[in-house]
Amino acid sequence: MIHNFNSGPSILPKEVFKEASEAIINFNNTGLSILEIGHRTSLFQAVLDEAIATLKELMQLDDGHEILFLHGGASTQFFQVPMNLLNENETAAYLDCGTWGTKAIKEAKLYGNVEVVASSKDKNYTYIPKNYTIPSNAKYFHYTTNNTIEGTEMLDIPQTNIPLIADMSSDILSHVMDFNRFDLIYAGAQKNIGAAGVNIVVVKKDILGKVSRKLPTMMDYRSHIENGSMLNTPPVFAVYVCMLTLRWLKQQGGVSAIEKINNIKAKLLYDTLDSLPIFRATVAKEDRSKMNVVFVIDDENLEKEFLASCKENGMVAIKGHRSVGGFRASLYNALPLSSVQALTDLMKDFANKKG
């Protein structure tokens, strides 16, 4: 039995693998592979339409928001967002709470001024900054909802009157949120949405068209809106896997249903961590991510032993990110509770023997 704790690309539902595998041989009984159908056919249009409609339903988006499936990952959005929204003499406000936020800030500085409203760099991003002020004259406020590498998550939506922008790559669709409060949301698909190679952008149309710089056609959100995410050949198969994964999530009962299971999974793992002194969760208790659980064993030799034990027991990708060390268990939507159960059983067993 394999338990896949990958941080992304990550586990997807078994049903999705099965259907995607079949579609590569024979898509929808056409006798054609999903890889060889034209993107401007009714066959693919139906896939894209279902992906957009299902995502809209799962996020309960109002009609002011457009959904785009774009090439590239969140890293492309780090510069595409300020390129579309920030004039050179204007200022955008950013929260610096992890590796990805830092990268987003670096790219925004190419296009205008950046005010970092708060940072948790002082403690290696092991907490989410609080009690900061978002300047009301900034063009927009940008933050990362979940820090995949450091293992912190911001569940509450910040209060502000300026346009709100979030990188939700690693926790989108994992818990109920008022997505309509955001002016722009982006997320690489390869965690809770589907396969790597496509990026979701949800954008309120009325914030666009206000910068003075000329935009390359492929970087202008408006061109993609006008062309219904078909400005050029889309990443057909990646979009198809998103559609299957979104359909699966809907069948599970949607975001509120999966949130209940996600809460049980995260509670089980954090409770186990807190009950076993040999292990130590690294981030502030109130900011713990439900998607990426980061922990260490302070004794380096025991750390190696536990890692080996994980491998023997089919636990894949439990090693922490190279910049943080220790362990990381990613508990995305498709990870079954039984995998968390197997991990916590192994932890208890290990603590009993070595504790």
Add this chain to the structure above:
Amino acid sequence: MIHNFNSGPSILPKEVFKEASEAIINFNNTGLSILEIGHRTSLFQAVLDEAIATLKELMQLDDGHEILFLHGGASTQFFQVPMNLLNENETAAYLDCGTWGTKAIKEAKLYGNVEVVASSKDKNYTYIPKNYTIPSNAKYFHYTTNNTIEGTEMLDIPQTNIPLIADMSSDILSHVMDFNRFDLIYAGAQKNIGAAGVNIVVVKKDILGKVSRKLPTMMDYRSHIENGSMLNTPPVFAVYVCMLTLRWLKQQGGVSAIEKINNIKAKLLYDTLDSLPIFRATVAKEDRSKMNVVFVIDDENLEKEFLASCKENGMVAIKGHRSVGGFRASLYNALPLSSVQALTDLMKDFANKKG
């Protein structure tokens, strides 16, 4: 029996479909799907390494050329090329010989001056301009080797001393060329290389780093070279399908072997067209594309009848591009000769009945 004449995404080898389908359930006997493995694992690194090494071998590239697998399609390269190579006060030379070249010119104008050295717009791009002069003081010369929509192809490489850049999306790896003569080559993968959602860039390192503008990290070719096409999460599955397709091409005997078959396929179809007065090939004889064969029937009713007859006989995507009309048969590497045989048989049969 289905005959897939799609212009891209297009037919890929049956062996590729089979292996890709299996890898979605169980990749390399890992028990994991190719869709759920981490991109920074030795598992995926081996895929990327083989894709790069095989492409380098097939193209017989020297060590001065770097191979990148990037997000997006050729449309992204339309602006990424001038963004990386052209200063605002400098001039780049472009050949205007079809829809894609026109789009490339539009994007280049955002970054500097563009001199269009010649255009075949006067005759709806039904020929390749000749006898033009490439200015020796231009920053680079850009052209499209094959015009997917209009059905023309430029087999000879232009003589010039300035850096040479080509969009080879629809004929790369279809015939032997001295690829080392180019400073930058780009190609969307979804014709002769693999699946949609990834783009190949072959670049001579020494032309980079000479523009004064600041480049977003994701748009700077140098960042991708430094990170071995792993600056961010790559489109894992699309790269995997490229690797399988390139491996297949190598097994067929490489580019020179496939060129022989491509020549036979194209000759069979054009000879048939020329022998049947009811059909008419639309482009100048000397500029006919071996990849995309465009033709019409002058009688509109017969055109509809022939299209219906194609459908009945399992010919997929034989309808011409909406901007050109008529018919288009794309004869990419993976299309078997038997499909061209089936099409020409149908054409002869149709001409006998209606001619």
